[in-house]
Amino acid sequence: MRQVFSSPRLENVEAVAELLRAEGIEVRISGDRSYRGKRRSSFSYRERDKSDPQPAVWIVNSEDQPRGRQLLRDAGLIESSRGESSYLPLPVLDGGGARTVEAGKRARMRMRLVLLGLIGIVAVLIAFALPDKPATPPAIAAAPAARPAPVIVPQATDDPQVFRIDVPTALARLLIETELLKHAPAQACIAIDDRDPPADFVSSLRHDARTALFAASACPDGNAYDINVHDYMTDGSGTGSVQLMLDVEDARTVDVERNGTDWRVLRVR
Known part of the structure; x- marks a missing residue:
């Protein structure tokens, strides 16, 4: 038996379980007792007891695990690196697939703009913090400007299980x-x-x-x-x-x- 999905919200876990059961995959839900009184309006991430395990979906039969994981990837519930997501995407919960895609694009664009703004602020602060250099005689040939080192973004690696x-x-x-x-x-x-x-x-x-x-x-x-x-x-x-x-x-x-x-x-x- 293998865990394929978990979330602080029991509704999300139950929705994923129903998705897998509809494809003939036997699943079980764990950690659901302490969350049954915290649905929708009364649910709070801050009030959750951190010692309580999150509700999770488990696939019972090992031969169903590859098919179950593929179904969750196709539904956008787990990433391509097969890491498990803690939240259900809106297309599964309420059918708003187009709105979710557009909202995701806008969120990514806002994040890029925020990062560019932060980079600009840091550059300005560094420029003001540097002391004024004394004037130097003009050089015969200006040295080429040094190229900035490329930014290396670490990528998550997760070898798939066979x-x-x-x-x-x-x-x-x-x-x-x-x-x-x-x-x-x-x-x-x-x-x-x-x-x-x-x-x-x-x-x-x-x-x-x-x-x-x-x-x-x-x-x-x-x-x-x-x-x-x-x-x-x-x-x-x-x-x-x-x-x-x-x-x-x-x-x-x-x-x-x-x-x-x-x-x-x-x-x-």
Whole structure:
């Protein structure tokens, strides 16, 4: 179980929990008892007991965590560096997406103007604080003005966590059909995550008409060609790697990328 969102306002936490539940993700809310009497008009950040934990949303199943985090990123609830936000954006709470975007632009512009004003004030104060220098004879050639050192803005770094989830059906179909059409074996035994795939999945695979397909548990003895797609690892960003076992002895790692409902192979190692 992993925490994906927290906020001093219980309404925000409950709204995020409902968003995830609507996508079929099992969640739990912690730290909500001490906040139930402080909704809306009576809520105060100053009056909150700092020893009380903030309400938070937790995803129960680990296989749902990448999808849940991706949903929150798409909704603008967590940053691209996967740091967790403490507040719900207005588009989620009241549907004012356009107003929120414009308000954000105006806020950023005001912040830039304030920073420029502060820089100008500091420059003026420094100029008045410096003592007057005695006049110096004119130089033959004026020295070039020194360039100011570039301002380096520190960037937050947060390595994404990688999770193992079930191999997506569309990805398994792409890899299995590629091998069936490439090798066209007389018999092929199919497995996904070391288990038998559904019967309708096997029957719908594109393959050579001379190839007989079997689930792995029903594989006949002999020279059947084994294909097993398993252990899909991803950080929820739409890219990841999956293991492809071919005929037991040929193991490969395939780097893949998702674009909507379509998949493509980036590299085979």
